[in-house]
Amino acid sequence: MARIVGIDLGTTNSLVAYMKDGQPCVVPDRNGRTMVPSVVALTDNGLIVGDSAKEHLTRNPERTVYSVKRFMGKGLADVQDELVYFPYHITETGGVIRIRLGQKSYSPPQVSAMILKELKLRAEASLGESITKAVITVPAYFNDSQRQATKDAGLIAGLEVLRIINEPTAASLAYGLQQKTQGTIAVYDFGGGTFDISILKLKDGIFEVLATSGDTHLGGDDLDRVLVDLFIGDIRDRYGIDVDRYPDHMQTVRLEAERAKIRLSDELKTEITIELPEDKGRFTRELTRDQLEFLVAGIIERTLAPCRIALKDAGLTPKGIDEVVLVGGSTRMPLVRQQVEALFGKQPHCHLNPDEVVALGAAVQADILSGGTTDMLLLDVTPLSLGIETMGGVMSSLIRRNTTIPASAKEMFTTYVDGQTGVDIHILQGERELVKDNRSLAQFRLKVPPLPAGVPRIEVTFLIDANGILNVTATDMRTAKSQSIEVKPSYGLSDTEVERMIEDSFKFAAEDVTARKLIEARLDAEALIKTTDKSLVDAGHLITEEDADGIRTSLSQLSIAKNGTDPRVIRAHMAELEQTAKHLNVLMLDHSLKKSLHGKKVSEVS
Amino acid sequence: MGYTPCPLLLMDNQQSPPHPDTRRQLQMARSMCWHCQSEVTGEYFCDRCVKVQPVSKETDYFTCLGFPRRLMLDPQKLEAKFYELSRTFHPDFYQTKSADEQTISLSNAAVLNTAYRTLRDSIQRAEYLLALETGSVKDIRTSPPADLFEEILDLQDTLEEYRASERDSEQGHRLRATLQTEQEALERRKEGMEAQLRQLFADWDKLQDAGEATSLARVERDRILKQMRDLLSNRTYVNNIVNDLAATIA
């Protein structure tokens, strides 16, 4: 099996790792740096990614995208409050955020794909082979749309995403490999844009997640903003300048704020210097660790509530946790460590490199999938409850949060009006009572045969797979026939849009065999579905009902497979359909031959 | 035109009655390998082609986890079995296999997870066994059990009063204290019910172990199931009230 790499696609930094002689290792660049800043810039020479793009943050703020992960799987309304902090142009089309770079607009998955491609190239250069498969990590508290967006990003980058895994659980794999301990651990992951807490039980190579919680909008970025606001206020008071009107200077202020915050993790006092716009000279001030801690204490405290919820959901008290593992750059802050220590009543484990541990764990998971590592197994959970809208705008829960995945629930639907031909189903994710307070995932219409009210019995299966991504199928219980469902995501790219983006990405980058194969397989599958549908209409009367049913089943299976990401799976289902429809096609051929012979002279035929 | 969905309450998420045709197919699937059509005698894999076999939809959660229909299960053993079967079915180990095998592994793992979740918790386990044995939906109590009727009505009034009162007033504090005492009393009541349930669980297991088919045994079986049903639904009722109370005065 081709090599699978593990990728940590972070808000601030991204890394790629692989398994070498039973040990995971991160791929460095030529200069030995392992982290690729998650920054994309449009320059006169085209799009650039990583360290070189980071330099454009202040030089070219409107054309330099950072922290794009905050926008994955979101609509504009979700991020309205923080738009002021971003100097690049953000809009929305079709429920998906778009980022303007020069003449073109890009969805967050497209921007993330650029970062992924950079990592892919880096791994290819280091390993001397082509890389087409990856495990990508996401914050544990990511919802379905955010996971799907990450998968789309992989696809656009020409990577087959074999698994989406949660960042804290990935970290636990790397930790477990190193420590060989048993017991209950809490992984506290505080990075640049997100916060996660996961509680796991480690026993005999099984990593069982007991509970997870978090906040996908809480990270080091938020700490920086407190300092940014402080500096802006100072500058306004002292110089009468509104820095937020100058995007390049805003970027400088943000970077200086972050640097000061980082310095204060090691020092008690630091000096800040910022060049002012309009040649107004320099702004300088001093900041102490105490002052910083006073300002950000409230934000850091916001990480504690999810910790308590996770403990409660796991049925544990802090005493029941054997070890607390710290992950993410923001856990280097002394105040964070103090808070964690106070909550759990023990000193956290900090012997792992918090920057690399997630990528290393992703590489371990990749090795499990390729059959290399066989003694470890991760049993993860779904972070949010899944449900559907019922009468009165209330959410009825089908799969509770912290249920081990894969998880499935079946629900029977019927009609309440005679002759009703459809039931609209609205899928939601969240913990609240009312539909409007939860996240809308998707909507679809269940087709129902027109019968008296209450007679139809359509069973819908909601399956959350090992990626934490939802799959929906329906079966008519009266005929035992399955029905293909066109689920329309509420936030996210449609399949056709992803396909177009994949095609677009080919225009820019070198060819990528897997993704192209997938597009081709999908196109071929569509063509086959079309011709078979037509044959059924034209010649369906020539075959038995049983054969026709068989063909319909294969057809719907292919339509489902077509939405998957593995071209081989699509090809296999195509072969199956061709097999079941063989007889029909022969008849069809005869039929159309006869039809075309009709009215022609014998001499014209022979 | 849109319709609001109208879900039907079923006995269990996983246990919807299969269509007669599907039932036949599924049973066939269990005794015959879906891949090489040879007879399957092994537990989860075909002896001949070594392909993973789908867990039949007919299989109940006890059978799925390889436990008899008992109510006092050793949690350690249950967990060990769950881990063992997870290693057998988890999709992580089927990434290099065919698409069909991947699909089977995914649905088997989902069934296994539901089975473990249900049996791990003694209350859910009993509710599930009750549904299996009596074939009926868990009944959800909407009015208080007789011996609690007066108490619950009073409690309801106090709750209303508390909700309407100023939290920081003297009255608020007094009502809060009353509710707290009431909550503790109900929690003790719940614990009492759980103790009674544990006794019934033991009775059930003893009866099953004896395995007698006498009419006396049948009467005893019905008694246990009936008492268990009543206790379970009363306990759920009280539990909901306790949770409500806790949330209100938190």
Ligand SMILES: Nc1ncnc2c1ncn2[C@@H]1O[C@H](COP(=O)(O)OP(=O)(O)O)[C@@H](O)[C@H]1O
């Ligand atoms: N020494 C430090 N002290 C405080 N914060 C730090 C330190 N080092 C890095 N950070 C912060 O950590 C965040 C990045 O962490 P990282 O784990 O790489 O994030 P992500 O996984 O979201 O990409 C940034 O907000 C950065 O400012």
Ligand SMILES: [Mg+2]
């Ligand atoms: Mg991270």
